[in-house]
Amino acid sequence: MSDSYRDQLLLDALFLKQEQHLSTDLLDKLVLQLNRIYPQILTDKEAHKFRSLKFATNKRLAELLDFLPNKGEEACHEFYRALQIHAEHIYLNLPSRRTRRDAADSKEVKISSSFEEKCVLNERGPVFYITCFSLVAGLAILYYCNEENKTLGDAKQILAFSALGFGRRAKDLLISYAEDQFKQK
Structure with a gap:
């Protein structure tokens, strides 16, 4: 052409x-x-x-x-x-x-098919991403909480119980961190 x-x-x-x-x-x-x-x-x-x-x-x-x-x-x-x-x-x-x-x-067909391939998340779906976000948010709260800040002291224990919905590794990590903080008191 x-x-x-x-x-x-x-x-x-x-x-x-x-x-x-x-x-x-x-x-x-x-x-x-x-x-x-x-x-x-x-x-x-x-x-x-x-x-x-x-x-x-x-x-x-x-x-x-x-x-x-x-x-x-x-x-x-x-x-x-x-x-x-x-x-x-x-x-x-x-x-x-x-x-x-x-x-x-x-060209339109090629562009639209490649765009759809890029937009597909993966097999795990949106619940996986919400769970990951919650885990990261929980870890961020735990990291920034310290003993000097008493306003979030009870939040550490609550986060240990909220870990029940996470996977085994994340649950173990959150519970162990909460236990370590409780023993230091």
Whole structure:
């Protein structure tokens, strides 16, 4: 997939020429927009040539699509803008647009699946994390409590009894710490 409008126009030109998606009115609108809004892309003489009813629409379209890549990148870009303004249903069905849309869709799928994988906690679930947080909070309270601070002295004994809901190792640690503090009194 190329980012150059010139390359995209060469790819899409085959599609537009084969299927005859552009009617005479639509081709006239495109030529007029390129002539009136961007006269540096199509001069009056060139616009008159592409709007002439002496030739069939598919022949005028083929000449326009062969002419624009020679005018440069900006001319091809403005053709796409004009096509999007006047015939969005055709613009969205161009081969270059479909490949971009497909590439964007595949990137979205990859991003969303990797995001979901990162957001999954693990098999243990939220109760495990609440328990871990409670353990850390309890240990922090025990660490910062000392004998000089009598306001939290009874909290040490309460924490020893609250350890019943924890795992065996955490329970043993909290109870032993509370017993050591009680013996020091």
